[in-house]
Amino acid sequence: MSTIDVEISEVGPRDGLQNTKQFMPTEAKKAWITAEAAAGVREIEVCSFVPPKLIPQFSDAAEVVAHALTIPGLSVAALIPNLKGAERGVAAGVHKLSFPLSVSKGHSQSNVRKTPDEQLAEFRRIADFLRTLPKGKRPALSGGLSTAFGCTIDGPVDEREVVRLAVGLVEAGADDVGLADTVGYANPAQIKRLFTAVRREIGDRLTGAHLHNTRGLGLANAVAALETGIKTLDSSLGGLGGCPYAPGASGNVVTEDLVFMLEAMGLRTGIDMEKLLGVRRQIEAALPGAEFHGNLAMAGLPKGFGAAA
Ligand code: ZN
Numbered sequence: 001m002s003t004i005d006v007e008i009s010e011v012g013p014r015d016g017l018q019n020t021k022q023f024m025p026t027e028a029k030k031a032w033i034t035a036e037a038a039a040g041v042r043e044i045e046v047c048s049f050v051p052p053k054l055i056p057q058f059s060d061a062a063e064v065v066a067h068a069l070t071i072p073g074l075s076v077a078a079l080i081p082n083l084k085g086a087e088r089g090v091a092a093g094v095h096k097l098s099f100p101l102s103v104s105k106g107h108s109q110s111n112v113r114k115t116p117d118e119q120l121a122e123f124r125r126i127a128d129f130l131r132t133l134p135k136g137k138r139p140a141l142s143g144g145l146s147t148a149f150g151c152t153i154d155g156p157v158d159e160r161e162v163v164r165l166a167v168g169l170v171e172a173g174a175d176d177v178g179l180a181d182t183v184g185y186a187n188p189a190q191i192k193r194l195f196t197a198v199r200r201e202i203g204d205r206l207t208g209a210h211l212h213n214t215r216g217l218g219l220a221n222a223v224a225a226l227e228t229g230i231k232t233l234d235s236s237l238g239g240l241g242g243c244p245y246a247p248g249a250s251g252n253v254v255t256e257d258l259v260f261m262l263e264a265m266g267l268r269t270g271i272d273m274e275k276l277l278g279v280r281r282q283i284e285a286a287l288p289g290a291e292f293h294g295n296l297a298m299a300g301l302p303k304g305f306g307a308a309a
Helices: 012-018 026-038 061-068 083-092 105-112 116-131 159-172 188-205 218-227 255-264 273-286
Strands: 007-010 043-048 075-079 096-102 140-146 176-180 206-210 232-235
Touching (some): 012 043, 026 061, 026 273, 043 061, 061 075, 061 083, 075 083, 083 116, 116 140, 140 206, 159 176, 159 188, 188 206, 188 218, 206 218, 218 232, 218 255, 255 273
Parallel strands (some): 007 043, 043 075, 075 096, 096 140, 140 176, 176 206, 206 232
């Protein structure tokens, strides 16, 4: 029996650091993952398997994964944009591969130099490769539909395209699918409409929401997603990462604020708030000059605050 109502998937070491200029020393990354797992976070996206020349931040990906795998009970996830990345992720032994597929053509081209359908074909190659592995060596394969709620390059995104590509991911072999508001355009009504439309086609394969707080609607959108049956929410400690398209704005939903809201609502996350705030202080010290976001760290916990029972 699970004692968790909502699973928090921490993406800071990947999504956050990808958008952070300074290189975080490998030991500090390891300490971050250790501390956040100790606070009760059960899944962490620890790195991205991309060419180190492209993103030097992840040149130590295999070493970071090796460390994360020593933490009992932690689900170790990594982002992989192509088959080559998937092969590296499998060699490193990650539990879960997260594959991004941009719904908007402009974002897809600028991100991976492929159309959405070409990227879907790449996903198929990855799923086929995973099927050749013995069961115990096969990581879970997760497809994330980026820019599902709008795009800074193309503007509005056709919701039928989101549904079509979600079906395509499942048909290709995705274990689960998530929708991502990559640039923070979504609103709660849109979240409800699109998550419901996708669930109608792929049912419980739709598990995750990756939301940004760029325009202040991250938490409202999280509640809306939960109301459609979503059980896994991505977030980043300190909202780390920002948004390259909106200088000064926050990026990912802030893990501390999200966990606080959920626990206050009576939804169990398994995460210890005080310990989580301690991890934030640790990362602030490890990344001087990086931009941190979030209200809870500034205001503190309410007097007499109790976690969800
Ligand atoms: Zn993000």
